[in-house]
Amino acid sequence: MHTLNKFTLSLLAFFATSAFAETTDNRQILSLTEPQRNHILTEMRELLAGTQDILGALAKDDMQAVATSARALGFEMKHQAENPLHEVLPKAFMQLGMPMHKEFDKIAADALALKDPKHTLQQLSTTMGKCTACHATYQIRPATASEQRLDEVAARGAHVMPFALDETTHVFSKIANGGIQQVIVKDKANTQQIKLIREHLSKIANEFKQGDFANSAKIHGGAMPGLAELKQAKQGDLQIDYQDLPDGAQITYATKQQKLLTAIHQWFDAQLSDHARHAMSGHSMH
Numbered sequence: 342m343h344t345l346n347k348f349t350l351s352l353l354a355f356f357a358t359s360a361f362a363e364t365t366d367n368r369q370i371l372s373l374t375e376p377q378r379n380h381i382l383t384e385m386r387e388l389l390a391g392t393q394d395i396l397g398a399l400a401k402d403d404m405q406a407v408a409t410s411a412r413a414l415g416f417e418m419k420h421q422a423e424n425p426l427h428e429v430l431p432k433a434f435m436q437l438g439m440p441m442h443k444e445f446d447k448i449a450a451d452a453l454a455l456k457d458p459k460h461t462l463q464q465l466s467t468t469m470g471k472c473t474a475c476h477a478t479y480q481i482r483p484a485t486a487s488e489q490r491l492d493e494v495a496a497r498g499a500h501v502m503p504f505a506l507d508e509t510t511h512v513f514s515k516i517a518n519g520g521i522q523q524v525i526v527k528d529k530a531n532t533q534q535i536k537l538i539r540e541h542l543s544k545i546a547n548e549f550k551q552g553d554f555a556n557s558a559k560i561h562g563g564a565m566p567g568l569a570e571l572k573q574a575k576q577g578d579l580q581i582d583y584q585d586l587p588d589g590a591q592i593t594y595a596t597k598q599q600k601l602l603t604a605i606h607q608w609f610d611a612q613l614s615d616h617a618r619h620a621m622s623g624h625s626m627h
């Protein structure tokens with residue numbers, strides 16, 4: 342009896358917790374900046390407060406107040422709340438929100454015309470199905486600092502690097518006496534991008550040789566690890582060479598000085614993490 346009880350209890354505990362056992366939130370992610378997230382969640386809390394007002398007014402049979410509260414959640418609210426973000430929010434999200442706002446306008450109109458609380462309750466129940474449907478589909482995640490940084494790097498890179506980040510791959514390989522930086526096309530037939538890669542890499546290789554790393558600083562900021570040491574490297578201590586590759590181009594950095602070697606490797610690591618979406622480390626060449 343004792344063991345059976347224990348077994349039954351643990352079984353109950355299993356069923357009681359299993360409804361909440363999901364550890365990952367698999368809903369579609371809306372990646373928003375802090376102000377965007379705040380904007381949407383403010384609308385959401387107004388939606389909840391508004392439905393509370395409607396229910397309170399219904400309980401008092403105050404159909405005038407029902408109409409006023411419902412109107413506040415209508416199409417006018419959509420213009421203020423969602424339209425400013427329509428570039429950011431997926432179309433499907435906007436299409437879930439729109440009918441909900443329209444229905445609140447209808448709830449307001451019917452409340453005045455029919456003055457039938459039961460009818461309003463039915464409408465409200467249907468409309469709140471739109472709240473739950475959307476909540477079941479989407480979650481908001483604040484765009485992380487690193488995501489925002491990647492976007493910034495890509496945007497600044499677009500001004501400095503003439504080739505298309507999406508059609509090319511950066512490969513940074515740290516080697517025993519320095520490093521090799523390659524940019525190659527994803528599609529070998531993409532001669533247009535190969536040409537742009539070669540032009541750009543040969544140009545910056547020449548600048549780097551003269552201690553001019555302004556181009557790199559423009560994309561990644563002046564505080565990049567290793568950059569200060571590389572800038573100060575004496576002629577002859579840092580060997581920089583440009584080469585064409587069949588599908589792109591490469592720059593090799595070589596040194597015999599430990600301090601500069603560390604600087605090159607740090608600089609490579611920093612570029613790898615900044616270009617994360619478009620770059621990889623050349624492990625095979627270690």
Ligand code: HEC
Binds near residue numbers: 385392481
């Ligand atoms: C078109 C999509 C959509 C509709 C429709 C919608 N919501 Fe939301 N709501 C969201 C999303 C997305 C979140 C954030 C959920 C998350 O990140 O987990 C949210 C969050 C909320 C929150 C939490 C606010 C906070 O401060 O954290 C409340 C409350 C809320 N919604 C109420 C409502 C109510 C009430 C309705 C219907 C009258 C509604 N929502 C309709 C998308 C929607």
